[in-house]
Amino acid sequence: MSPAAIVAAAKAAGMDGIALTDHQSAKNTPAIVECARRAGLACLFGAEVQTAEEVHTLALFDSLETARELTDWIYAALPRRKNDPETFGEQPVVTWDEEIIEMEEKILAASCAHDIPTVADFVHRRGGLYIAAHVDRPNFSVFGSLGEIPEPFGGGHYFDAVELSRTADEATWRDKISNYAVIRSSDAHHLSDVSRVWTEADGAFTIAGLKDIFNRRATRLSPRLTRF
Amino acid sequence: MTLNELIAKINGTLVVDKPDATISAAYTSDLLSDVMGHCGDESALITIQNHLNTIAVCTLVGVEVIVICHDRPVPDDMKAAAEREEVAIVTTPLSQFAASVALAELTPAAR
Numbered sequence: 263m264s265p266a267a268i269v270a271a272a273k274a275a276g277m278d279g280i281a282l283t284d285h286q287s288a289k290n291t292p293a294i295v296e297c298a299r300r301a302g303l304a305c306l307f308g309a310e311v312q313t314a315e316e317v318h319t320l321a322l323f324d325s326l327e328t329a330r331e332l333t334d335w336i337y338a339a340l341p342r343r344k345n346d347p348e349t350f351g352e353q354p355v356v357t358w359d360e361e362i363i364e365m366e367e368k369i370l371a372a373s374c375a376h377d378i379p380t381v382a383d384f385v386h387r388r389g390g391l392y393i394a395a396h397v398d399r400p401n402f403s404v405f406g407s408l409g410e411i412p413e414p415f416g417g418g419h420y421f422d423a424v425e426l427s428r429t430a431d432e433a434t435w436r437d438k439i440s441n442y443a444v445i446r447s448s449d450a451h452h453l454s455d456v457s458r459v460w461t462e463a464d465g466a467f468t469i470a471g472l473k474d475i476f477n478r479r480a481t482r483l484s485p486r487l488t489r490f
Numbered sequence: 491m492t493l494n495e496l497i498a499k500i501n502g503t504l505v506v507d508k509p510d511a512t513i514s515a516a517y518t519s520d521l522l523s524d525v526m527g528h529c530g531d532e533s534a535l536i537t538i539q540n541h542l543n544t545i546a547v548c549t550l551v552g553v554e555v556i557v558i559c560h561d562r563p564v565p566d567d568m569k570a571a572a573e574r575e576e577v578a579i580v581t582t583p584l585s586q587f588a589a590s591v592a593l594a595e596l597t598p599a600a601r
Contacts, residue, residue: 314523316521316522316523341523341526341527343526343550346549346550349546349549349550349575350546371543371546372522372523372526373521373522373523400540401539401540401541401543402541402543407521
């Protein structure tokens, strides 16, 4: 899935914005940002952080410098073991025009040592958004690993929104996530996944725009997929 | 312990076979980072983590058989990866504790 192909697929499907959140890394951010800029597509970025609780969470930013900082911070908290490409696949870092810069050797399939409160603090101190990923899934989700959405003792939220996966039935989940803005996104791992589901809202596809939309709980989800 | 002996002790159902499995140790955990850090080879992993990534972690640490508790369903992609990587999968109606007790003659897997 090259950055240009992702952007082209999203444009063709009529999306206004996309977010790139590779697992445990934001190293491909510069490539997708350049492709999106050339295509006139809004683009946010960050990483799907797999926390110490083994929960998938989305950290979203709009600053390339912060994305670099995020990658370094996650990498420092990953196991020292190297990736085994035969088991987990190759992990290329690419330029916007598909030159391979490096094959990432860190084991990005592993959890990092940072827990949800720590990642939430990191993200919010830098003005980003923190979203609990695919909360309807039994594995690698807040409900799957922790049985609930964790919240700070003193009140408030770690997460700015929660994500339902492409097959989740919104009505089934409404009660469990009623304190949160909800998005549905494709979690595309293959080009054919791009834009199969989406989230609509009135507002700007920027960090500030999404913050406002989330505060108003003003998202509308696309229909779910009933088959892959 | 052979795979058939293990299956008999936990009222198990064979999902993915590995006829030559040699099982001498066991480890019980649902957190894959914990499995990666502590589980050793020639082992049975007792878990509810019915996910594709479990196979990858088991391949890294040398697990012979994954025991999926509470008869959780095994997704197709997990089955396919287990066949490819030659890791057996057995489901059991037992809990993680009950399965561990039933397999107590195995030594604790350690790394």
